[in-house]
Amino acid sequence: MILKTEGISKVFGKLQALLDVDLEVEQGEIFGIAGPNGAGKSTLFNVMAGTFPPTAGSIIFDGRDITALKSHQICRLGLARTFQVPQTFPSLTVYDNIRVGVTFGGGRKRGIRDRIARALDFLDLNSVRDLEASNLDLYTTKLVMMAACLATECRLLMLDEPLAGLSVTEISDFLRVVRHVNRDGGTTVLMIEHILDSLIDISNRILILDNGEVIYNGDPEGIRTDPRVIDVYLGDGQVVLEEDDQ
Numbered sequence: 001m002i003l004k005t006e007g008i009s010k011v012f013g014k015l016q017a018l019l020d021v022d023l024e025v026e027q028g029e030i031f032g033i034a035g036p037n038g039a040g041k042s043t044l045f046n047v048m049a050g051t052f053p054p055t056a057g058s059i060i061f062d063g064r065d066i067t068a069l070k071s072h073q074i075c076r077l078g079l080a081r082t083f084q085v086p087q088t089f090p091s092l093t094v095y096d097n098i099r100v101g102v103t104f105g106g107g108r109k110r111g112i113r114d115r116i117a118r119a120l121d122f123l124d125l126n127s128v129r130d131l132e133a134s135n136l137d138l139y140t141t142k143l144v145m146m147a148a149c150l151a152t153e154c155r156l157l158m159l160d161e162p163l164a165g166l167s168v169t170e171i172s173d174f175l176r177v178v179r180h181v182n183r184d185g186g187t188t189v190l191m192i193e194h195i196l197d198s199l200i201d202i203s204n205r206i207l208i209l210d211n212g213e214v215i216y217n218g219d220p221e222g223i224r225t226d227p228r229v230i231d232v233y234l235g236d237g238q239v240v241l242e243e244d245d246q
Ligand SMILES: Nc1ncnc2c1ncn2[C@@H]1O[C@H](COP(=O)(O)OP(=O)(O)OP(=O)(O)O)[C@@H](O)[C@H]1O
Pocket: 012, 015, 017, 035, 036, 037, 038, 039, 040, 041, 042, 043, 044
């Protein structure tokens, strides 16, 4: 097991954003997280990545308790994340954006040129290496964000709604890249995603949050028929699985 949370709760003022969340991510798998808006998915990511500490509970990464560590310390241990809205410095090149992304907040500088070169190669981004980020489309911007994570040599990659805003073709291309990172790169992937068909397709296991609580944790296909999941997503007997048709 590479990541484990035990009894994670997070309170913002009077709002219980997470309540007693347990999850276990196995080395080498793709683990999906879904749930309606406001369910607590990003909060869970933020807690696991050290953006802020949980109110209660603990997080174990690779056998080590990281609950009280800061995000740059966690990143150095091998856990990297992307954000829902990809953010680049528009006037910097792809290469420099990745370099800034890797070193921001105290990331390891040693061997950085080689690590960036390997990440660009691995994601087939050499042709855009010297382009300014302002010239990139959303799909390529998302790949660049992923390359910045891979250049940290992370062993766990956390993707926060990576398919948002992509066309159907781009979604299938992006999923192919995620599989490549997972299978060929040996990187464990934890992925929040609203597009359930895609998440079912790519994940080994899926956890569903609702109102900060785990309502499902297990086999991806099982979410199609699980009464609590159906209730949360639709309430009339089946889970609607929509593809983005942009
Ligand atoms: N820093 C914060 N301060 C106060 N409340 C917050 C903070 N971050 C999140 N929340 C609240 O916690 C709840 C869970 O939010 P969160 O962003 O984790 O949900 P989510 O499942 O990621 O939703 P979405 O799918 O819309 O991104 C929401 O009610 C949100 O308003």
